[in-house]
Amino acid sequence: MRVMCTGRVDLSFVFRALAKGADAVFIAGCHLNECNYTTHGNFYALRMSHICRKLMELIGLNPERLSIEFISGGEGTRFAELVNTYSRTIHDLGPLGSEDGLDAETLRFRLEAAIRLVPHIKLLERERFRVQFQTRAEYDAFFGSDEFDRLFRETIGEKLAMSQTISLLENGPLPTAEIAEHLGLPASDVSRHLNTSSRQGLVRYDSGQKCYALT
Numbered sequence: 343m344r345v346m347c348t349g350r351v352d353l354s355f356v357f358r359a360l361a362k363g364a365d366a367v368f369i370a371g372c373h374l375n376e377c378n379y380t381t382h383g384n385f386y387a388l389r390m391s392h393i394c395r396k397l398m399e400l401i402g403l404n405p406e407r408l409s410i411e412f413i414s415g416g417e418g419t420r421f422a423e424l425v426n427t428y429s430r431t432i433h434d435l436g437p438l439g440s441e442d443g444l445d446a447e448t449l450r451f452r453l454e455a456a457i458r459l460v461p462h463i464k465l466l467e468r469e470r471f472r473v474q475f476q477t478r479a480e481y482d483a484f485f486g487s488d489e490f491d492r493l494f495r496e497t498i499g500e501k502l503a504m505s506q507t508i509s510l511l512e513n514g515p516l517p518t519a520e521i522a523e524h525l526g527l528p529a530s531d532v533s534r535h536l537n538t539s540s541r542q543g544l545v546r547y548d549s550g551q552k553c554y555a556l557t
Contacts, residue, residue, distance in 0.1 A: 348387035354457050366438075371384040373413070397463070401453070407438065448524070504535050
């Protein structure tokens with residue numbers, strides 16, 4: 343357990359915990375609108391937890407493996423109940439990776455890709471996702487909306503796919519179908535990402551091997 347203001351919770355903390363073997367992450371903060379430091383860091387943590395859960399879903403992990411709750415220092419009984427309930431939930435979900443349909447190598451690769459993307463996501467959070475509401479229900483509604491889903495996939499989703507593709511090609515040329523299999527994406531989506539990367543001068547098509555390679 344690590345104690346600090348939830349405003350300091352970084353996405354990389356979550357993914358590094360999972361990469362080191364944790365099956366889930368539980369974040370507990372002050373009640374919304376009752377920040378002890380008047381920084382409203384708990385609102386930031388709530389936004390980032392929604393983004394993190396969306397990214398977990400994108401890389402093939404059950405987003406229920408991350409939970410955030412808001413509790414006061416005088417609610418010891420409620421805290422214990424929440425932790426016990428969440429522990430049972432994670433026990434039912436089973437071990438990370440194997441119960442998500444990912445082998446150890448694929449899990450490692452996708453978590454590393456997510457960690458590399460954190461600086462880009464933090465920039466987007468400031469520029470595109472920093473909405474201001476007063477209640478958790480309003481945040482849940484926004485981050486669960488079709489509008490946010492579209493924006494997320496157009497920004498973070500595209501960037502993640504391209505980053506993962508580049509990482510795969512660092513080990514040698516690969517055909518589109520094999521890249522798609524590694525990433526768990528439709529070949530048509532991978533082709534689009536490869537075309538974009540090619541225009542940016544990041545990859546090239548080797549007609550002799552009928553594969554894509556790094557430039």
